[in-house]
Amino acid sequence: MLPTPKKVTVVAGSGEGDHKLTAFDNALLAAGIGNLNLIKVSSILPPECELVERLDIPPGSLTPTAYGSLVSDVKGDRIAAAVAVGFSDRDYGTIMEYSGHCSREEAERAVRAMVEEAFRRRGMALRDVRVAATEMVVGDRPGAVVAAAVLWY
Amino acid sequence: MLPTPKKVTVVAGSGEGDHKLTAFDNALLAAGIGNLNLIKVSSILPPECELVERLDIPPGSLTPTAYGSLVSDVKGDRIAAAVAVGFSDRDYGTIMEYSGHCSREEAERAVRAMVEEAFRRRGMALRDVRVAATEMVVGDRPGAVVAAAVLWY
């Protein structure tokens, strides 16, 4: 099987670019994950996965990541993204991500509420929640927000 | 290279939640795949991949999965998802997934027809098709459907 990740780091960032995809690229760079090959996953914190504050992954690595992102080229748009990782006291956890036309606080509230709902639904106790979030107002160039729970080794 | 999966299991499920993403989470739980890290793949049944009825995968595992899903928060919406795995008698097969505003039967018909087309196009004989499908009518809360061919080891 594929190796199960052992570490998790939560990050968020915003960026602008000449194109939508380079705005996304710059948001990833701002979040510290712009030089990785992100593989989108949905979205469980593996058991015994350790929270690590600082990423240390070689460029180009295939990196399982749960993330929410949004790109806009509408000047004046407020966009936000947030991710929450819920830690259980004895087992796996859950990861929830959100992006939308809202403030950072609203995005944070949404992901926290989703993690709480996911734990309730599973009958599990929530020991801790770690959140990363970002927002921006789109200017003359396309803008992007991303919030990610990076799963690594 | 990444290890090629050796087993396939087809599942489907529907769910409701307070948010769109938790509705999707609950649909995954109903399908029996809510505690995995799904990695979306497009969508070939590897040669010698064995059909297994019951999943047995530890929580948090990185799990290659071909799936179709749909989430709606429009009360009264009928939504459906289906997946079909086509088995050849001598080689790899194909996987097709579909989701839409339709009945479970329509979604099933669509994925069956797509697998047949994919086999014809490749000049391969279709030995067997395995389908999983689900439908729901959205109520007061967001609803989600998912149908998946899980590839594992």
Add this chain to the structure above:
Amino acid sequence: MLPTPKKVTVVAGSGEGDHKLTAFDNALLAAGIGNLNLIKVSSILPPECELVERLDIPPGSLTPTAYGSLVSDVKGDRIAAAVAVGFSDRDYGTIMEYSGHCSREEAERAVRAMVEEAFRRRGMALRDVRVAATEMVVGDRPGAVVAAAVLWY
């Protein structure tokens, strides 16, 4: 960790099908990647990743791929997809993909400009760019375009 790819191949193709997903399947087959399990990645060329002209991967393999694609069932639509891989002279590179309602030349220009922007942003020198692109005009059946940088071993 997951193994970092060592080879890159750029391909593009167009196709038609009875359904949107089989049109996509046929575009993948035209590009020479229709029998793989593509895992979408965003989108870095790993260091020391070698450009190889011809793919040689067993069917069903899990294959990290950066790709842009577009499917349309609107008769007369012109659709195009392009991918560009930027090679640095000493380190990792970047991959950019694009799809839209435009010509092949416009899609190519977009991905070239995005790779140049990504290198500028990183303060890196661009040694070479390799592009693959395709376009089609949708007819009576759904049509699809795909352009991909396949990362393999």
